[in-house]
Amino acid sequence: MKIGNIKIHGNLFLAPMADVTNPAFRMLCKKYGAALTYSEMISADAVLHENARTTSRGLSCEEEKPFAIQLFGNSATTISDAASIVEEKYAPDIIDINLGCPAKVLVKDGSGSALLEFPEKIRDIISSVYGKVSVPVTAKIRVLRDMRETLEIAKIIEEAGASAITVHGRTQAQQYAGKAEHKYAKNIKNELSISVIANGDIVDGYSAKQIIDYTECDALMIGRAAMSNPHVFRDISHFLRTGEQINTDECSQRIADFKEYMRLLELYGLEEHVDIRMHAQWFTRGIKGGRHVRQEISKTLDKKSIIQLMDSLCTQFSEKNENSNFHGN
Template identity: 50%
Template sequence: MELKKLKIGRTELSGNLLLAPMADVTNLAFRLLCRRYGADFTYTEMISADALLNESRKSFIKGLSTQEDRPFGVQLVGNCPEKLIKAALFIEEEYRPEVIDVNMGCPSRCITGAGCGSALLNSPEIVYTIVSELTDALKTPVTAKIRLLGREEKTLEIARLVEKAGASALTVHGRTAAQMYSGSSNLSGIKAVKDELSIPVIANGDVKDEESVEKTLELTGCDGLMIGRAAMGNPFVFRRIRHYLETGEKLEAEEQSRRLEDFDTYISLLEEHGLLSSINLRMHAHWFTKGLRGSRQIREKINGLEDGRAVTELIRSFCQEIY
């Protein structure tokens, strides 16, 4: 095993570990924290092209990114090529991300009901039109993120069209939309896509520790690894995995104090970037304390608190007790 350098579009990354786009999770502060721990590339939460165009654009994506948040990709969700292009041009102008990604994998009803996310995979011609028109209109490289389809041939047809349309990379989550998050990620399905394409293919699904990293890289042969849920409340996962790929050894780390310390740093980053009031801090606190000694008591206390400030104070007092 080794840490390979992935190139997406014009950007050569320092490795091949990517943070997955996750709604309500991968805000700027969280991305910065994952980056400190060794994420080579991060994606924003999905941004609806329709919402961006309907609302006051500047305020809708205010504080989306900063200069330290590089390299990064902005993920858009939508199904109308013209609207996606307008939204993407606006983002390109405002933030100059390294990549603009199109969400073609979200299985949630409110997204697929509007013909977006994984619903796009049922219409190969729309997939092709969206990617080719975006690549024509933008200076920024375009990538796409898909799930597997029920039949391999269908997945490969979509993958080939994404490549033919000019995408710079493709991420594949090894589950079908119908599976949502059940079962496990189908690595041979991802491998079939990797074998079919010449552009970089990024494997996604269930990468969480040294064993799953090894298995995913070996069985798919992919160019990069995208990590989602394992980073929620635990951005340190990037350091562990990076260390393993660089040295072949597991990194032993004290969980309890580090996780609380990370949450404290996360709160500081949220404060610094004016994001504290826009996230569900209680939910993030739950993720950061999951599995820790005394986590039930911490959570019970958090649940009884009224506002974000009280949650931050509580976590900070736990941190002080531990240091």
């Protein structure tokens, strides 16, 4: 598929996630087949004021390409000025505008999902960014309860020059509650000619297949499922190709991925920007015995101890399996 003039080899994208999708995490997902990766959202104001934190967020490398930088803000001038700086400084392939974040701090400031109440402001923002940068511009929205109003916003985004739109099928008020409603992405895909990306609750091959078949969208964007298991990109793409699930030892896979993640953090000099304990805890989500290990991880800051604790998780689990096999025989 293509977004503007950017060729993208695959249809599974890594969602932008604040405090998660740093360059090291994105590279890990790329290795497992994420066709397009997004930076954490970056404040347009912070870009203009050269806030140091934006540097680690915007950073990328040649192997990651194509990648997108996501910006948020509340004014067309600020966002388009920031887009122009970001384009020159970090050379992203795509610039994405956040029109969906429901966090109070953004909404109070008139950014993120607060903009969904002001369609003409959205038009101004997208068209100003489109006029300022040479890379494709995209937008990521949440839905409104009203289908017609949601479709109107999507059309405005297309008319203003965007090359793609991502639709997270939840409203601002829902935050992360309930199930994502993909009928919005389906109808937007039906009405628009730009690429449409469906997002929300894609966790495995089955959900991915169901959502892509139902919406007929160009791509799927995966967030929380990748947070604890970057391997999910390989699992899903295998399922979409063959209809079969990959049979891996999930525990050792996750721990190996965490170790690789630590190596990449070190390689990119990002260790001090990341809360290692929090990331270690995500990587153990859904693993048997994980709760106890997460409690222990929360008590230490030492990298070696964290890795030992995670290693012990797989050993305990495989010992338990061996024991239960023994009793079964």
